[in-house]
Amino acid sequence: xxxxxxxxxxxxxxxxxxxxxxxxxxxxxxxxxxxxxxxxxxxxxxxxxxxxxxxxxxxxxxxxxxxxxxxxxxxxxxxxxxxxxxxxxxxxxxxxxxxxxxxxxxxxxxxxxxxxxxxxxxxxxxxxxxxxxxxxxxxxxxxxxxxxxxxxxxxxxxxxxxxxxxxxxxxxxxxxxxxxxxxxxxxxxxxxxxxxxxxxxxxxxxxxxxxxxxxxxxxxxxxxxxxxxxxxxxxxxxxxxxxxxxxxxxxxxxxxxxxxxxxxxxxx
Numbered sequence: 001x002x003x004x005x006x007x008x009x010x011x012x013x014x015x016x017x018x019x020x021x022x023x024x025x026x027x028x029x030x031x032x033x034x035x036x037x038x039x040x041x042x043x044x045x046x047x048x049x050x051x052x053x054x055x056x057x058x059x060x061x062x063x064x065x066x067x068x069x070x071x072x073x074x075x076x077x078x079x080x081x082x083x084x085x086x087x088x089x090x091x092x093x094x095x096x097x098x099x100x101x102x103x104x105x106x107x108x109x110x111x112x113x114x115x116x117x118x119x120x121x122x123x124x125x126x127x128x129x130x131x132x133x134x135x136x137x138x139x140x141x142x143x144x145x146x147x148x149x150x151x152x153x154x155x156x157x158x159x160x161x162x163x164x165x166x167x168x169x170x171x172x173x174x175x176x177x178x179x180x181x182x183x184x185x186x187x188x189x190x191x192x193x194x195x196x197x198x199x200x201x202x203x204x205x206x207x208x209x210x211x212x213x214x215x216x217x218x219x220x221x222x223x224x225x226x227x228x229x230x231x232x233x234x235x236x237x238x239x240x241x242x243x244x245x246x247x248x249x250x251x252x253x254x255x256x257x258x259x260x261x262x263x264x265x266x267x268x
Contacts, residue, residue, distance in 0.1 A: 075101025108141030141243035144168030
């Protein structure tokens with residue numbers, strides 16, 4: 001039998017007959033803390049309850065961030081994301097049932113999510129030696145990945161980054177991942193004509209994105225507005241046929257447009 005009750009912090013918890021909380025949790029706003037329209041809403045996905053609890057504490061303690069739901073596998077994550085429309089899904093990769101990579105693929109291709117006014121970005125959690133999951137997550141459309149061993153302060157930064165439309169690749173492994181990614185098969189490489197469709201400015205923006213610059217940093221580097229950068233990047237994504245910023249970065253390395261040893265191009 002399944003009944004509904006209230007858990008800590010006035011959140012709604014689905015409980016089973018043995019009085020153990022089910023893995024699906026939809027958090028309700030605390031009466032003393034009203035979320036504002038500027039809050040970044042976050043859905044947590046991890047099969048370990050203690051990990052979700054720790055992540056939730058870190059996120060809820062950060063002004064402007066709010067955990068709106070939790071799930072313990074990919075299938076539940078997709079269902080909750082469709083219902084809650086969070087700004088960011090923090091997704092574990094290795095989970096029983098539907099894993100994080102498959103859930104990411106479903107999320108970024110779901111018309112009920114991608115076609116809404118709220119864009120949901122996926123930030124995947126990986127371990128240092130789990131490069132394959134990093135490759136798969138990028139191919140699936142993740143906006144970035146964060147190592148589980150990273151310092152706690154990086155989690156809010158990563159969430160804010162992907163929510164703003166930027167990619168987040170953990171500094172500890174980003175260059176190693178991208179360099180190795182460039183040599184791997186399995187990613188659709190655009191024909192030369194597709195690269196040639198990029199204007200000089202669009203190529204320049206893609207190169208700067210591949211070097212890890214945010215939209216604001218690119219705007220300052222090129223002495224243009226941030227809105228102009230977003231316009232150029234949007235056109236790059238369409239012309240290359242990729243799902244997001246992280247895939248565009250991987251594509252830049254995969255095609256040789258950018259190499260790991262390249263220096264940052266001079267500004268305008």
